[in-house]
Amino acid sequence: MKSEIYRSLGLSGEEYQKILEILEREPTPTELAMFSVEWSEHCGYTRSRNWLKLFPRIGRYQTFIGEDSGGIVVDDLAIMFKMESHNHPSQVEPKQGAATGVGGIIRDIFTTGARPIASLNSLRFGPLQDSYNRYLLTGVVDGIQFYGNCLGVPTVGGEIYFDESYTGNCLVNVMSIGIGKKGKLARARASGVGNSLMYVGASTGRDGIGGCSVLASQEFKEDEEKRPTVQIGDPFTEKCLIEATLEAIATGHIVGIKDMGAAGLTCSTSEMASAGESGVEIGLQLVPRRETDMEPWEVMMSESQERMLLCVKKGKEKEVEKIFTKWDLNAVVIGRVTEDGVVRVKDKGKIVAEIQAQALTEAPIYDMPYKKPDYLNESKRLDIDIIPESKDHNGVFLKLLGSPSISSKQWVYQQYDHMVQTNTIVLPGSDAAVLRLKGTDKAIAATIDCNSCYCYLNPYLGAQIAVAEAARNLVCSGAEPAALTDCLNFGNPEKPDRFWQFKSCVEGIAYACKFFEIPVVSGNVSFFNENPEGAIYPTPAIGMIGIIDDLTKVCTQYFKKENDIIILLGICKEELGGSEYIKEMHGLAKGDAPDLDLQLEQAVQHTALEAIRKGLVSSAHDCSEGGLAVALAECCISNREGMIGAVIDKLTFDITKDALLFGESQSRIILSCIKEYVHEIRNIARKNNAPFQIIGRTGSKEFKILSGGRELINLSLEKMAEKWAYSLESLISA
Amino acid sequence: MKFGIVVFPGSNCDRDCFYVIKDILNQSVKYIWHKDTRLDNIDCVVLPGGFSYGDYLRTGAIARFSLIMKRISEFAEGGKAVIGICNGFQILLEAGLLPGAMLRNRNLHFICKYVYIKTENNETPFTNLCKKNQILKIPIAHNEGNYYVDEDGLKELKRNKQIIFRYCNREGRTSSEFNPNGAIDNIAGIMNRKGNVLGMMPHPERSSESALGSNDGLLVFKSIVKWLEKNRIKD
Numbered sequence: 012m013k014s015e016i017y018r019s020l021g022l023s024g025e026e027y028q029k030i031l032e033i034l035e036r037e038p039t040p041t042e043l044a045m046f047s048v049e050w051s052e053h054c055g056y057t058r059s060r061n062w063l064k065l066f067p068r069i070g071r072y073q074t075f076i077g078e079d080s081g082g083i084v085v086d087d088l089a090i091m092f093k094m095e096s097h098n099h100p101s102q103v104e105p106k107q108g109a110a111t112g113v114g115g116i117i118r119d120i121f122t123t124g125a126r127p128i129a130s131l132n133s134l135r136f137g138p139l140q141d142s143y144n145r146y147l148l149t150g151v152v153d154g155i156q157f158y159g160n161c162l163g164v165p166t167v168g169g170e171i172y173f174d175e176s177y178t179g180n181c182l183v184n185v186m187s188i189g190i191g192k193k194g195k196l197a198r199a200r201a202s203g204v205g206n207s208l209m210y211v212g213a214s215t216g217r218d219g220i221g222g223c224s225v226l227a228s229q230e231f232k233e234d235e236e237k238r239p240t241v242q243i244g245d246p247f248t249e250k251c252l253i254e255a256t257l258e259a260i261a262t263g264h265i266v267g268i269k270d271m272g273a274a275g276l277t278c279s280t281s282e283m284a285s286a287g288e289s290g291v292e293i294g295l296q297l298v299p300r301r302e303t304d305m306e307p308w309e310v311m312m313s314e315s316q317e318r319m320l321l322c323v324k325k326g327k328e329k330e331v332e333k334i335f336t337k338w339d340l341n342a343v344v345i346g347r348v349t350e351d352g353v354v355r356v357k358d359k360g361k362i363v364a365e366i367q368a369q370a371l372t373e374a375p376i377y378d379m380p381y382k383k384p385d386y387l388n389e390s391k392r393l394d395i396d397i398i399p400e401s402k403d404h405n406g407v408f409l410k411l412l413g414s415p416s417i418s419s420k421q422w423v424y425q426q427y428d429h430m431v432q433t434n435t436i437v438l439p440g441s442d443a444a445v446l447r448l449k450g451t452d453k454a455i456a457a458t459i460d461c462n463s464c465y466c467y468l469n470p471y472l473g474a475q476i477a478v479a480e481a482a483r484n485l486v487c488s489g490a491e492p493a494a495l496t497d498c499l500n501f502g503n504p505e506k507p508d509r510f511w512q513f514k515s516c517v518e519g520i521a522y523a524c525k526f527f528e529i530p531v532v533s534g535n536v537s538f539f540n541e542n543p544e545g546a547i548y549p550t551p552a553i554g555m556i557g558i559i560d561d562l563t564k565v566c567t568q569y570f571k572k573e574n575d576i577i578i579l580l581g582i583c584k585e586e587l588g589g590s591e592y593i594k595e596m597h598g599l600a601k602g603d604a605p606d607l608d609l610q611l612e613q614a615v616q617h618t619a620l621e622a623i624r625k626g627l628v629s630s631a632h633d634c635s636e637g638g639l640a641v642a643l644a645e646c647c648i649s650n651r652e653g654m655i656g657a658v659i660d661k662l663t664f665d666i667t668k669d670a671l672l673f674g675e676s677q678s679r680i681i682l683s684c685i686k687e688y689v690h691e692i693r694n695i696a697r698k699n700n701a702p703f704q705i706i707g708r709t710g711s712k713e714f715k716i717l718s719g720g721r722e723l724i725n726l727s728l729e730k731m732a733e734k735w736a737y738s739l740e741s742l743i744s745a
Numbered sequence: 746m747k748f749g750i751v752v753f754p755g756s757n758c759d760r761d762c763f764y765v766i767k768d769i770l771n772q773s774v775k776y777i778w779h780k781d782t783r784l785d786n787i788d789c790v791v792l793p794g795g796f797s798y799g800d801y802l803r804t805g806a807i808a809r810f811s812l813i814m815k816r817i818s819e820f821a822e823g824g825k826a827v828i829g830i831c832n833g834f835q836i837l838l839e840a841g842l843l844p845g846a847m848l849r850n851r852n853l854h855f856i857c858k859y860v861y862i863k864t865e866n867n868e869t870p871f872t873n874l875c876k877k878n879q880i881l882k883i884p885i886a887h888n889e890g891n892y893y894v895d896e897d898g899l900k901e902l903k904r905n906k907q908i909i910f911r912y913c914n915r916e917g918r919t920s921s922e923f924n925p926n927g928a929i930d931n932i933a934g935i936m937n938r939k940g941n942v943l944g945m946m947p948h949p950e951r952s953s954e955s956a957l958g959s960n961d962g963l964l965v966f967k968s969i970v971k972w973l974e975k976n977r978i979k980d
Contacts, residue, residue, distance in 0.1 A: 156855045160886070161796040163757025247799025251754050338754060426855045428886045430951050431794075433761045438958070447956065449764070562956065652915070 020047035020221070021229060026375060033370045041356060041364040044308035045371060048221075048274035049281060052538055055374025058504045059536040062514055065521035066531035072493050072558070074530050078199035078286055079119040079270065080189075081532030083494045085558055088448065089193045090455060091125040094133075094186035094498040094554040096537035100241045101183040105150025109183050110158035110244035111219075114316050116187040117164060118270035121253050122319065124197040124260040125189030128432055129446055130159055132169040132185045133459045133498065133552040137178025139415055139742045144173075147181050149743060154244075155185075156426045161246035162253070166427035167435050168444035169459050173415045174600075176467075179542025184498040184535075186459060186554040190448065197260050200267035201280075201322040201348050202287035208280070208346040209328065211259075211335050212252050212271075212318040214301040218242045219275070219314025230503050230541045248317040251338040256319060259334045264327035271318040277311045277371075279320035280346075281354045284368035287322070292355040293346030295363070307363040311356065322348060384508035390468055390601050398587070398597055401669055404716075404723045407596060408640050411673065412731055413738035414595050417637045419649070422740040440649055441568045442484040442633050445559065454559040456490035462636065463548035464589045465604035470512045472604045473589075474519030474551050476677055479612045480635060481555035482527055486616045487631040487680060489566040489623040490557025492527060497534040497553055502546025504538045512549040513538075520551060526609045529555070566623045568632035569650040570657065573710040575629050576689050577646075577657060580615045581679030582702050583639060583664040583671055591636045592673035605677050612678040614701035619680045621695050627688040634679035640672040640716060640724060642681055647714050648732040656728050659707035660717040668723055672716065683709055748774040749787035751817070751833075753808045758794035758830065761950045766791075769953055770966055779811040788973050789826040790817055792833025794886070794948060804847055804889045805835035814840055826870050826969055827942045831887055834934070834944030843937055843944045844902070845894035850887070851927030857886040859958065860925055862910040862933045862947055863917050869936060870972035871943045872909060874964050880917050881910075881961035883947035885925060885933075890946040892928035892935075902935060910934035910945055 017027045020043065030038055030046050038046065052058055068074055072083040075091070082091035097112025113130060120127045134151060137144040148171075159166045164187070201208065219242035259265055267287060269279040276298070284291045295310050305313075323331050328344055335342035349355070354371065356364040401407045411417055424439040436454060437445035443458040460481040466473030482492040497520065502509035524531060540547040559565060587593050588602020622628045634642040648654050664671055684692060689705065696703035714731060716724040748766050752759050759776065766774040777784065784790065797808035808814070814836075821827050821842055829837040837843045850856055861882055864875040875881070894902065902908050910933040913919040924931045926946075934945030949962030 160855055160857075160888075161755070161757075161799060163795060245799070247755050247796060247801065250757065250796070250799075425858050428855070428857045430857060430884055430886060430948070430957075431757055431761065433764065433951055433954075433957060436956050436958075 017043060020044065021051055022047050026050060029375060039363055041308040041311055042366055044312050045277045045364055045366065048277050048312055049371040050374040054274050054278055056536060057374045058377050058379050058538065060376050061378065062517045065517055067521065067525050068530050070494055070528050070530035074494065074532050075196065076532055077123055077196065078282065079122055083532065084193050085453065086451065087193050089125060089191040089196055090188065090556060091120050091123050091191060092186060092188040092496055092554065092556055093119050093533035094184055094496045094552065095535040096498050096500060097183045097185065098181065098500065098537055098540055101151055102181050104241040105147045106154040106157065107241055107243055109151040109154030111242045111316055112183050112185045113155055113158040114244050114246065114249050115272045116185045117162065118272060120187045120189035121256055122197065122199065122268050122270045123191060124195055124257065125191030126257060127164045127187055127189045127253065128434060129165050129167045129188045129444065129457065130185060131167060131444065131457055131459050131554065133182065133461065134169065134171045135177045135182040135550065136173055137175055138173055141178060144178060145743055151183055152423050152426055158244050158246040160428040162250050163431050165429045165431050165435055167429050167446065168439050168457060171420055171423065172463065174464065174548060176548045179544065180540045180547055182500050182540065182547065182550060184552045186496060188457060197265055197268050199269035199283055200287035201283035201291055202289050203266055204289065204348055204350045205325050206266055206348045207323045207325060207328050207344045208291055208293060209321040209323050209331060209342055210298055210318065210345045211321055211342045212340055213245060213248050213315060214299040214341060215310055215313050215315045216301045217305065217309055217313060220309060220312045230539045242314050242316050244316050251340055252317050252319065255335045255338040255340055259331050262330065264324050264331055265321055266324060267322040269320050271320060273314060275313045275315065281368045281371040283320065283322060284354055285372040290349035290351045290353040290355065290368060291346055292349050295356060295358040297343055297345040299341040299343060307356065307358045379504050379510045380507045381511035381514050382507035383511055391603055398593065400667060404668065404672060405726055408672065408724055409734050411591060411595055411637045411641055412644060413734040414591060415739055415742055417591060417641055418738040419736045420739065421736060422743065436562065436565060437488060437567055442487040443490065445488050445565050447562050452561055454562040454565060456485045456488040456557040456559060458484040459552055459554045460484060461550055461552045463550040464594065464600050466516060466551060467548040467600065468589045468602060469604040470515035470549050471519040472607060474516035475523040476604060476607050477551055477553045478520055478523035478527065479607060479677060480633065481553045482529065483616055483633045483680065485555055485557030486620045487566060487568065487633050489564050490559045491620060492529050492555055492557045494530050494532045495553055495555040497531060497551055499534065499536045500540050500547060500550040500552065501538050502541045509546050516549055516551045523609065564624055564626060566628055566631045568646060569630055570646050570655040570683050570709045571629040573655060575683040575709040576686055576705055577659065577707045577709060578682040578684065578692060579679060579704045579706045580618055580682065580696060580701050582676060583666060583674060584676040585666040585670045586674045586676050587670055590638065590673060590675045592638065592669065605675050607677045614699045615678045615680055618696045618699045618701040619682060622682065622692045627692055628682050628684050630683045632681045634681065636675065638673040638675050644714060644731055646681060648728055648735060651732065654728045654732060655709050656711040656713045657707055657709050658715045661706050662718050668718060671718060672723060747786050748772060748789050748791055749777045749784060750774060750791045750793055751777045751779060751813055753779045753797035753811060755797045755799055756793050756795035758948065758950060762791050762793050765950045765953045765966055769963065770970060772970060777813060779813050782812050782816050784816055784820050789828065789969055790820060792829040792836050794831030794833060797832055797836065804832060805839040808836045809840040818842060821942050824939065824941050826973065828871060828969065829944040830948055830950065831946055834946055835889065837942060837944045842942050843935060844898050845892055847889040848891040848893050849889050850891050855888045856925055857884065859884045860947060861913050861915055863913040863919060865908050865911055866906045869909060869940055871965055871968050873971055874968040878917060880913060881964065882959040883949055883952045883962050885947050887946055890926040890928060892932045894929060899930060905938050907935050907938060908932055909936055909943060
């Protein structure tokens, strides 16, 4: 076979040799196509798998790690969740790329029998001054609202960041959460010789062919038309598919079920057979089509959306079919389970592919070489002394409040239905989204976090910070961090400096997770995020879930009452490396990531959580991008209807004013409480060894920060709110 | 009292309405599949929010041809209570059970947020527990909530006190800056002339528990229950 053919499918010469050895003959076109998608990085985790083994899989809650997603068990409920990327499709065609990103991850959840109850997302774009970046942002938001709103799954939270490194390669990571009954979850397995394979859902077309291999598992090259590899989403069909699938799983007639996402029918047949240690045989002519004259390999590779493959108990096919027909969906028996371990694909009786399922699913694993990137020698050198001390703190502060990464994301989240299903008890705009669990006294909190600039400057530490900050966000809502999912976005793994970033971030996540006893229950790796200028910042997005035992003890970030005492847990250090301040004001992404002391982090988190659980706290907010000043401002203005000012006049840290106001020292939480509770909170802090300091009090319609008797910041809430609330909108409509 | 919640393919607030009626109000309720043709023993029909048939054509344009809609028209003609929320309101407009039409929101975006609405008429089956001019805090979540009716139609609505809810601020001011979607005259909800069919864009089922930020929406459901009880005694 000519090498151009397999290379165009994304296979290397060695991989082709291996295929010849496995088959002991030349592959058919269909077989070659099947290997190319199953052995792609996207499906096979060929380069990442060895490193992902470092992640802990057990924690305080019982974990459930399935084929397509994972979760934890809380009482008799299984809380399933996973995050996945749809970066390249979104860069090529933002609306459909993002829409099908939502659709795909939600299918991974309900394929387990869990009802999807919420989505979150992590989005990253290049600066909005560039019109294509604005097109990407508005297109991606449109795609998410188009798909998610129609489904009736609320989009409850997330994060959006802007940095030059994402120009030419935006990131769209979507996390979905579902609730199922413990012990009633479905697996993605085909077993029981003679059981039927049923194809359900939308018909198959030519969309998305090569999506996982050619699009997701390669870098963008200039002048390449990749639009045909993007799938087209139909949320209405997906909504019907959710209802029908949950109904079908509840009958008990389903042996196994898998969504046809990346690599479509190839992935679902081979992975279900492999997981069930059996074989499958299908007849391609039976597959519902929406286009004529499709070649067998096209049918096997198509990534048409809203389709599932079911393994149904023999004799129960009619009953299952009836459920899907009721929802006007296809439901066709296309094959059966066999005992020989082979995936056999026939087209009108003629065999077009015959491969051992294990050979397809056990993709080659590569040990990639890695090397510390050269830029790190240079970037660490941030001489604070050469950065002039700012003169106009009010001006700097307002500029930060209006910077796209810090300003309110209201323009975005108001386009998402974040209330449907009536579980959202903390709406978007606080540290974490909180969803009650109907029929219990409990709630879950969810957040996504990653400061990729820290990860760029110090991958190992930056990744630890992402875990610590996600946990801190959950704690601020009153939740105990329980488990996480990740979406690891990196550049080309074949370049050793990129792979070093990946390896270091994985090690950082693993280390922090072990320390906090937070297991990684699911995740996704997205490599090849590069543009002609270079790689994106290493971006290991962390999606974390926490549990709130008593939903009357939920906390939010904004001040509640006048004359409350404002407390800072943690320490302000002389740190400006990687901060929004030096990025916005001096155009630098330099220095080291902030220091992280995990013991201190834990002390602060335990203190805040205990105080919230005892009902002592009026508000709790994590200090992150923009530092103490921005965090305090958010406490004042993020509840637009009841803004409350503050006077901060008791800060005693002996550091530069800029570091005090805008430095991003980790492990800091701002609490507010009534005067009577200060004593008890101080005792809790003392018990946990957490630094505790009263820094001011709430009240008035102004925001003031004083240090050493000097007024650093003095602004009206109205002025701050105006800047913070509408900056993003005005940048987008520029 | 029995409520019937119609389920079209693509409805997505059906379960939320069910939860409020059953778990919060302890009323009897069942789902009605769009292909059903009977409304036996049903006292009030709820057309829930969502994206019936994906709303790919025009909101509610296909749902109105569902088998159940013919029966619902007769049901309404007989003076029984029908409430359409969000997509349900859009379907009622398409079905001709309420006057006017929906346009896309003025800003051409989906809008999900809490708003305030003023109860313009509290002598209806749906608002009898509201005080006159009571301001309710209820969320909206829609793409097409920009209600339109021609000049004569608007006069007619006013004359017959068919405008039930108007968008306002927290203090009850109904000026255009408090109009989230561009609806004519800040209209958030109207009823038919007979006074037994209500369409409203805000979601009372999303604001029926204080844990969700407001329980003002519960007044709408409770009003219906009260009205049904009163009418049952009359029967």
